[in-house]
Amino acid sequence: MSYSDKVIDHYNNPRNVGSMDKNSSDVGTGLVGAPECGDVMKLQIKVNPQTNVIEEAKFKTFGCGSAIASSSLATEWVKGKTVDEALAIKNMDIVKELSLPPVKIHCSVLAEDAIRAAIGDWKKKQEVARPVAAEVK
Amino acid sequence: MSTDVKIPQADVETLHVNGKGVKLPIYMDNHATTPVDPRVLEEMLPYFTDKFGNAASRNHSFGWAGEEGVETARERIAKLVGATTKEIIFTSGATESDNLAIKGVAEMYREKGNHIITAVTEHKAVLDTCKRLEKYGYRVTYMPVQKDGLIDLEDLKRAMDDKTILVTIMAANNEIGVLQPFAEIGKLCHERGVIFHTDATQAVGKIPIDVNKQNIDVMSISAHKMYGPKGVGALYVRRKSPRVQVSPIIDGGGHERGMRSGTLNVPGIVGLGKACAIAQEEMPKESCRLAGLRNRLRDRIMNRLDETFINGSMEHRLPGNLNISFAYVEGESLLMGINDIAVSSGSACTSATLEPSYVLKALGTGDDLAHSSIRFGIGRFNTEAEVDYVADRVIETVERLRELSPLYEMAKEGINLKDVKWAGEAH
Numbered sequence: 001m002s003y004s005d006k007v008i009d010h011y012n013n014p015r016n017v018g019s020m021d022k023n024s025s026d027v028g029t030g031l032v033g034a035p036e037c038g039d040v041m042k043l044q045i046k047v048n049p050q051t052n053v054i055e056e057a058k059f060k061t062f063g064c065g066s067a068i069a070s071s072s073l074a075t076e077w078v079k080g081k082t083v084d085e086a087l088a089i090k091n092m093d094i095v096k097e098l099s100l101p102p103v104k105i106h107c108s109v110l111a112e113d114a115i116r117a118a119i120g121d122w123k124k125k126q127e128v129a130r131p132v133a134a135e136v137k
Numbered sequence: 138m139s140t141d142v143k144i145p146q147a148d149v150e151t152l153h154v155n156g157k158g159v160k161l162p163i164y165m166d167n168h169a170t171t172p173v174d175p176r177v178l179e180e181m182l183p184y185f186t187d188k189f190g191n192a193a194s195r196n197h198s199f200g201w202a203g204e205e206g207v208e209t210a211r212e213r214i215a216k217l218v219g220a221t222t223k224e225i226i227f228t229s230g231a232t233e234s235d236n237l238a239i240k241g242v243a244e245m246y247r248e249k250g251n252h253i254i255t256a257v258t259e260h261k262a263v264l265d266t267c268k269r270l271e272k273y274g275y276r277v278t279y280m281p282v283q284k285d286g287l288i289d290l291e292d293l294k295r296a297m298d299d300k301t302i303l304v305t306i307m308a309a310n311n312e313i314g315v316l317q318p319f320a321e322i323g324k325l326c327h328e329r330g331v332i333f334h335t336d337a338t339q340a341v342g343k344i345p346i347d348v349n350k351q352n353i354d355v356m357s358i359s360a361h362k363m364y365g366p367k368g369v370g371a372l373y374v375r376r377k378s379p380r381v382q383v384s385p386i387i388d389g390g391g392h393e394r395g396m397r398s399g400t401l402n403v404p405g406i407v408g409l410g411k412a413c414a415i416a417q418e419e420m421p422k423e424s425c426r427l428a429g430l431r432n433r434l435r436d437r438i439m440n441r442l443d444e445t446f447i448n449g450s451m452e453h454r455l456p457g458n459l460n461i462s463f464a465y466v467e468g469e470s471l472l473m474g475i476n477d478i479a480v481s482s483g484s485a486c487t488s489a490t491l492e493p494s495y496v497l498k499a500l501g502t503g504d505d506l507a508h509s510s511i512r513f514g515i516g517r518f519n520t521e522a523e524v525d526y527v528a529d530r531v532i533e534t535v536e537r538l539r540e541l542s543p544l545y546e547m548a549k550e551g552i553n554l555k556d557v558k559w560a561g562e563a564h
Contacts, residue, residue: 003473011473017541034561035505035544035554038467038485038493042543060543064469064486068541103491110561117560 003065004099010069015076018058020044025129028122030114039063039107041071043114045078045086047122052082059114066104070094070111083119159526161477167362167457167516168311168339169481173408174364174517180411181366184404192401193392203403210410214358217413219347220373226393227406230370231338232262234357235305237372237397238334239266241383242303242355243275246332250300254278256288256317257499259307263336267305276300284501285450286315294325303332308340308356312483312496312512313449314458316344323352332381338362338370342416343424343455348373354381360405364517365412369405372397423517428456430515430524435459437528442535444548448483448497448510457515462497462506463531465545466538471511474534478527483510505544505554 003011019042022029026047033040040063046056057075061068073094078086094100094108164172184206192207194200211222228234243253255267257279267277278296282288288306297304304326308319319335326333334355337346341356342363348356356373360366374396375381389398416423439445444464460483463471468484481487483494485508493507502510511531515524539545544554 008473011470014541019546031543032560034559035508036503036559037561038504038508039561040543040559042546060541060546062465062542062544063467064484065473067467068470113560 006073006098007065007069007100010072010098011065014059014068014072016058016072016079017060019060020046020056020058025049025125026122028118028120028125030117030119030121032113032117033063033110035062039067039110041067041110041114043071043074043111043118045083045118045122047083049126052084054078054081054083054086063107063110064104066098066100067107067110069098070100070107071114073097074111074115078115083122086115087119089115159520159522162479163477163519163523163527164479165513165515165519165523165527166479166481167514167519168314168512169514170361170367171364171516172518173366174412174415176415177365177408177411181404181408184407188403190403192403193390203401206403206407206410207401210406210413213410213414213417214371217346217417218341218356218358218373219349221376223394224348224373224376226372226374226396227401227409228370228372228397229368229402230361231260231336231357231359232370234359234370234372235260235262235336236266237383237386238355238357238374239263239303239305240270240386241396242332242334242381243270243273244384245382246302250302252276252278252298252300252302254280254293254296254301254304254306256280256282256306258282258286258310258313258315258496259305260311260336260338263305263307282499285453286310286313286448286496286500287450287453288317288322290318290321290325293322297325297329297331301329301331303334305334305336307336307338308346309337309344309455310449310496311339312494313460313500314339314455315449316340316453316455318453319353320351323354326354327352327379330379339455342413342420343457345420348375354379355383358409360409360412363412363416366405366408369402369409371409424456427515427517430519430521431457431459431513433521434513434515434524434528435461437525438531441532446502446506448500448502459513459515460497460510461513462502462510463535464506464509465542465548466535467508468510470538471509471531471534474538475527475530478530480514480527481512483512484508 030043042060044058045054059071059075061071091108091112188202190199190203192203323333336357338359354375358371360369446462448460468482469486485493497507
C-alpha cells in the first residue's frame with residue numbers, strides 16, 4: 001500500500017504530539033479506540049473559557065500511519081476554532097485531505113470521534129464547574 | 138561467521154548504498170519469498186532457449202533433453218530429503234502440493250475413515266483445504282498449540298480415533314518459524330496406521346529432512362522459499378512401509394505416475410533441483426551463519442528496548458526467523474518507519490483481511506501484541522552489516538513511536554492497560 005505524501009509528512013513530522021494536564025478545568029481529553037483493534041487515539045484540547053476557542057491541542061496515537069496522520073491533522077484543524085466549529089469537522093474532510101484509501105477510512109472516523117470525545121469531556125467539566133461557581137457566589 | 142556472498146544485482150537505480158556500505162532497500166522477508174540464487178538461474182536458462190523440449194516428448198532429442206533436466210532435478214530433490222526418485226512428484230508449488238496431499242489422501246482412503254487432524258497454526262493452503270473437505274462430509278480436528286507454538290503430543294494422541302486417516306502438521310511455521318516435533322508425530326501416526334503429511338515449505342533446504350528417520354509419509358515442498366523460482370514445487374509420496382497413494386486433483390494425461398497431469402515446468406523444475414543441490418552442500422554452514430545473524434539481531438534489539446517479546450519457541454525454531462512484538466507500537470506504523478527494509482507484520486492493518494495474525498492469536502498473544510509484531514526472515518544473501526542496520530533502525534523507530542503512543546504513556550504512569558475500559562468496540 002503506498003501512502004499519500006501528506007500522510008507520510010504527518011508521520012515523519014507529526015504536529016502537536018504530547019500531553020496536557022487532563023485534570024485542568026480548561027482541558028478536554030478524548031480517548032478512543034482499543035488496543036485489540038490496533039487503533040487508540042488520545043486527543044486533548046485546551047479551550048479559552050471566555051471565547052470557547054481551542055487554543056491548544058495535543059495528540060498521541062497507537063495505530064498505523066494513516067491513524068497517526070489523521071489524529072495529527074485533527075489537532076492542526078481544531079486549533080483556532082471554537083468548540084462548535086470544531087464539532088463540524090467531518091471524517092470525510094480528513095479522508096479527502098490525506099487521500100486515504102477505502103480501507104483506511106476508519107482511521108478518519110476514529111479521529112472525528114476523538115475530537116468529539118475531547119469536546120464532550122471539556123463540556124462536561126464546564127457543566128460541573130457552574131454549580132460550584134454558583135455555590136461560591 | 139560471515140561468508141563472502143555475491144548479492145544479486147537488482148535494478149541499480151532503485152538501490153543506493155549508505156555510509157556503512159549497506160545496499161538499500163534491504164530484503165529481510167525471506168519467509169515470504171527468496172531471491173533466485175544466481176547459480177539456480179544459470180542452471181535454468183538453457184531450458185528456456187536450447188533445451189526447451191516438452192519432457193514428455195519421448196521421440197526426439199528436444200524432449201529427451203527436457204526429460205534429462207527433470208530427472209536430474211528429481212534425483213537432487215529426493216537426495217535432499219532421503220527419498221527415492223519415484224516418490225517425488227512435481228507441482229506448481231506448495232499450495233498445490235498441500236491440496237493434492239490432503240484431498241488426494243482424503244479421497245483415496247475414504248472407505249477407511251473420514252477424520253483428519255491438523256493444527257490451528259497451519260498455512261491457509263492447509264486450513265482452507267480442510268475447510269473444503271468439511272463441506273464434503275469429512276470431520277476435521279483443528280488442534281490448538283501451546284504458548285510456545287508447539288503441538289502437545291498427548292493432545293494429538295487423544296484426538297486420534299479409529300476413523301482418523303490423516304494428520305497434517307507443518308514442519309516449520311512461516312510466521313513464527315517454530316519447528317513441530319514432526320518425527321514424533323510421524324511415529325505416533327505410524328503406530329496407529331494413520332498417514333502423516335507435513336507441509337515442509339519453510340523447512341526443506343533449511344533444516345535436515347529425512348522422510349524415513351522422521352516418519353513422514355507425504356510432504357509438500359516449495360522452490361521459491363529456498364532460492365528457487367516461483368511457480369514450482371513438489372510433493373513427496375511414500376512408496377514403502379507403508380505404501381501411500383493419493384488421488385489426483387488434476388486430470389489430463391496422467392503425468393507424474395498418474396498423480397499430477399500437465400506439461401512439466403521444465404525450467405522451474407531444473408531450478409528447484411539446483412536449489413536443492415545447493416542446500417544439500419551448504420545447509421550446515423548456512424544454518425549456522427543464519428542462526429548467528431538472527432541471534433545478533435535479536436540481542437541488539439532486545440538489549441536496547443524493553444517490553445519486547447519473542448513470539449514462539451526460540452529453541453525449536455528455523456535459524457533465520459525472528460518474530461518480535463514491540464509493546465505499545467503498532468506494526469504498520471513501525472514498518473512505515475523502516476521503509477527501506479522489507480519485513481512483515483502480524484498487524485491487522487497489514488493483512489488483506491484486516492484480521493490480526495491468527496498464528497499469534499493461537500499462541501495466546503493478545504491482539505494488541507499481535508498488532509505490534511514484526512517478522513524478520515534472514516536469508517542467504519543477508520549480511521552482518523545489514524542486520525546491524527536493521528536493528529538500529531528498528532530501535533530508533535520504536536523509540537520514536539513510543540513517544541507518540543498513548544499506551545506507552547499510560548503504562549509508564551503505572552496504569553494496567555488490561556484494566557482500562559476502552560471506548561472502541563471489540564472486533
